Amino acid sequence: QTTLADLAQRHGRYFGSATDNPELTDAAYTRILGNEFDMITPGNGMKWYATEPQQGVFDWTAGDEIVNLARANHQKVRAHTLVWHSQLPGWLTGREWTADELRAVLKNHIQTEVRHYRGKVYAWDVVNEAFNEDGTYRETVFYKTLGPGYIADALRWAHQADPRARLYLNDYNIEAVGPKSDAYYDLARQLKAQGVPLHGIGLQAHLALQYGYPTTLEENLRRFARLRLDTALTEVDVRMLLPATEEKLAQQAEWYGDLTRACLAVRRCVGITVWDYTDKYSWIPAFFPGQGAALPWDEEFARKPAYYAIRDALLG
Numbered sequence: 268q269t270t271l272a273d274l275a276q277r278h279g280r281y282f283g284s285a286t287d288n289p290e291l292t293d294a295a296y297t298r299i300l301g302n303e304f305d306m307i308t309p310g311n312g313m314k315w316y317a318t319e320p321q322q323g324v325f326d327w328t329a330g331d332e333i334v335n336l337a338r339a340n341h342q343k344v345r346a347h348t349l350v351w352h353s354q355l356p357g358w359l360t361g362r363e364w365t366a367d368e369l370r371a372v373l374k375n376h377i378q379t380e381v382r383h384y385r386g387k388v389y390a391w392d393v394v395n396e397a398f399n400e401d402g403t404y405r406e407t408v409f410y411k412t413l414g415p416g417y418i419a420d421a422l423r424w425a426h427q428a429d430p431r432a433r434l435y436l437n438d439y440n441i442e443a444v445g446p447k448s449d450a451y452y453d454l455a456r457q458l459k460a461q462g463v464p465l466h467g468i469g470l471q472a473h474l475a476l477q478y479g480y481p482t483t484l485e486e487n488l489r490r491f492a493r494l495r496l497d498t499a500l501t502e503v504d505v506r507m508l509l510p511a512t513e514e515k516l517a518q519q520a521e522w523y524g525d526l527t528r529a530c531l532a533v534r535r536c537v538g539i540t541v542w543d544y545t546d547k548y549s550w551i552p553a554f555f556p557g558q559g560a561a562l563p564w565d566e567e568f569a570r571k572p573a574y575y576a577i578r579d580a581l582l583g
C-alpha cells in the first residue's frame with residue numbers, strides 16, 4: 268500500500284501529521300500515524316508551558332515521547348514552538364519583566380530547548396503568530412518588552428544552539444497574499460538582508476469552507492521562494508459547519524487537492540503537515556463549537572474524499 272509519504276517523496280516533499288501525547292495509547296491511531304507520514308509535529312509537547320513549567324526547570328517528557336516514536340517509525344520531526352504568546356507557563360505571565368530579564372529568560376529557554384533536540388529535529392517554528400491580521404506586530408509580552416528585534420534575536424539564538432535545524436516563522440491566515448502575509452514578506456526580506464538565520468515561512472493553513480479558499484496561495488509561496496526561503500504548509504485542516512454533508516466533504520476534498528498542488532508547483536514548498544490526521548483528535552470542535560470534520564480521516568479512521576484528493580494530487 269503506497270502511503271502519502273511515499274507519494275510526497277516522489278516529488279522531494281514530505282507529508283506529515285501533528286500528534287499529541289494522550290492519543291498515543293490508541294493503537295488504531297498510532298498504526299496509521301506510524302505508516303502514512305514521514306514528518307511528525309508535537310501539537311503541544313514542545314511548547315513553553317510543557318518544557319519549562321518552572322523557571323529554569325525543564326521537562327522533556329512529552330516532546331521526547333513523540334521524538335522517540337517518530338525515530339522508531341523512521342519519521343522526521345518539525346518542532347513546534349519556541350516563542351509564542353499562548354500556552355506560556357504561569358511563572359512567565361504572572362509578573363512583570365524588565366527587558367534585560369526577559370531577554371535572558373527567552374535566550375535560556377530557546378537555547379536549552381534547541382540544544383536538547385539538536386540533531387533530532389528537522390526544523391523549528393522559532394516564533395509563532397507574531398503578527399495581527401492587519402500586519403502590525405502582535406502586542407505580546409515579548410514585543411512589548413523587547414520590541415520587534417526579539418524575532419531576529421530568537422532566530423540567532425536558535426541557530427547557535429543547532430546550526431543544522433531549519434528555522435521558521437509560522438502563522439495562520441497568511442496563505443493568501445494580503446496585509447498579514449505582506450508583513451511576513453517584508454520582515455523576511457529585511458532579516459535575509461541582515462544575514463539573520465531564517466530558512467522558511469510556515470503557513471498554518473487552518474482553512475474554513477465558509478470563508479473561501481486562498482486562491483493566491485501559489486503566488487504567495489512563489490514570492491517567498493524568490494527570497495530564497497523555504498515554505499511549508501504546517502497545520503493544515505479544512506473545517507466546515509456541521510453536519511458534514513456529501514457536498515461539503517466534496518468541496519473540502521477539492522481544497523485539499525488544490526493546496527497540495529499549490530505546494531507541488533513551487534519547488535521551495537518543502538512539505539505539508541495536517542494538524543492531526545483524524546477527526547477523532549482534531550482541535551476544531553473544542554475551539555469552534557458547531558464546526559469540525561476538518562481532517563482527511565474520519566473519527567473511525569476511514570479515509571474521506573479529502574484523503575483521496577490529496578493522493579490524486581500527489582499522483583499528479
Ligand code: G3I
Binds near residue numbers: 353354439502
Ligand atoms: O493539559 C490540559 C489537561 O490537563 C486538561 O484536563 C484539559 C481540559 O481542557 O486541557 C488540557 O490542555 C489543553 C491542551 O491543548 C493540551 O491538550 C488545553 O485546554 C487546550 O486549549 C490546548 O489546545 C491546543 C491549542 O493549540 C492551544 O492554543 C491544541 O491542542 C493545539 O492543537 C493547538 O495548536 C495550535 C498551534 O500550536 C498553533 N497554531 C494554532 C493551533 C490550533 O489552535
